[in-house]
Amino acid sequence: MSVVGKLKKLHVSEIKKIWPHEEKDLSVWVSDNIDQLNEVLGLDIEILSKEEFVHNFRIDLAGTENYSQMPVIIENQFGSSNHDHLGKLITYSAAKEAGMIIWITNEFQVAHKEAIEWLNKISPAELTFYAIELEVYQIDSSLPAPNF
Template sequence: MSNELSRLKEVCLRKIWETEPQHFTPWLAQEENLSLLSETLGMELELEGQEIRVGDYRADLLCINEDNSRVLIENQLEDTDHRHLGQVITYFAGLDVNTIIWIAKKFKDEHRAAIDKLNEITEESYRYFGIEIKVWQIGDSLKAPQFDVVCSPNNWSRNVIRDSKQEIAKNLSDTQKLQEQFWTEFKNYLTIVGSELKMPQPRPQARIVFSIGKADISIYSIINIRERKLRIQLTLLGKNSNLYFHLLMKDKNEIDDEIGENLEWSERPGNKECQVYLVKYNTDITNKESWEQTHSWLHQKLELFYTVFHHRIIELDATDWNSEDYGEEENHS
């Protein structure tokens, strides 16, 4: 057995990823690479969107955390600078996120201090992380990326998060346990049937959120145990929700035909939230013997919603809406 040792050498980031938008961001968006970042932070991140427009800029990655809060990831393959710090703050305000993760080659002292200050002065529900990325290689071996946390909220650690999860699990109600088991089995079902739906980590809650490629718009799968109902729902949030809703309404008849059922269209004026949904009644979630049939229905309808709405959602542009048309739309629930 040879005792020959080699040296660990750092690899230039630009030799691995030439640019941030064309190379690094798509690489990080891949599930196995996003999982590496998740492990570093003690989170469970699910990708919601890439290159999300915010004013004159584009946010690199938008993710959903395990608690359904939104996480923004800003990438920089060089040392931190004031421009990216400004973008981070702009994205925080424009995308209604709870967590900001700023990844860079190296954090300068002034930017590290800025992130620490933001963590100090904002509420605990908002978190800012500074992450340095390095790539290592031994000899001619494969290259390995490494994320290092250099800035984080006060008292944050992966151990604290782990202990918190364990404590929460101990205090789940019977309903929450049933919800978590139902969604866990549904995730397994999607894997077995080979679905391309990217389902987030199952949680003890009534809903699961699926991204559809645009910030502030998602597909919800909702169970109501007490009222014995299932619901597939397109949810539009944010300042443009009503505009997007009416743009979609122009295709209402075509959408209903493609779904094969008449959907409920709910604008909910003043709430900055609009919904388009389908309900299945008389569904007893407590009857586990019926879960396979229930999961099959959910799978089919979720796939259908994604197929019918995805290309329309991607093409939505608030500037296409003519306010004069507003009064011509019929009233909806």
């Protein structure tokens, strides 16, 4: 029997509905499911710390990329990208001397995508910035399916 008549509509959910709190929910999930991000990026990141203090600030996630041994920082953000989080990325990168800087959010404004592209263009080969959009899909009342 054909399933064509039984197809359902795919809905995009707000990530804040799935993970209500950035620090307690989203960062923990990203850390626990780093293999999903690794698969998308073709990397082997190992998370070593969560909410690590650097000066008066906290890095969401810090780790190492096992192939290159580069320090990695991951900054998670709810909503659309903003200047505040871009500044955090730069501050944390300098403090940790990170080689891989990953910014995860729902949606990137054009200006911030261009900023990440420009940073990659002017940076040495051992320094890479990633702009990763996180979406969550559902069909009817199915379990949410995160997608980087």
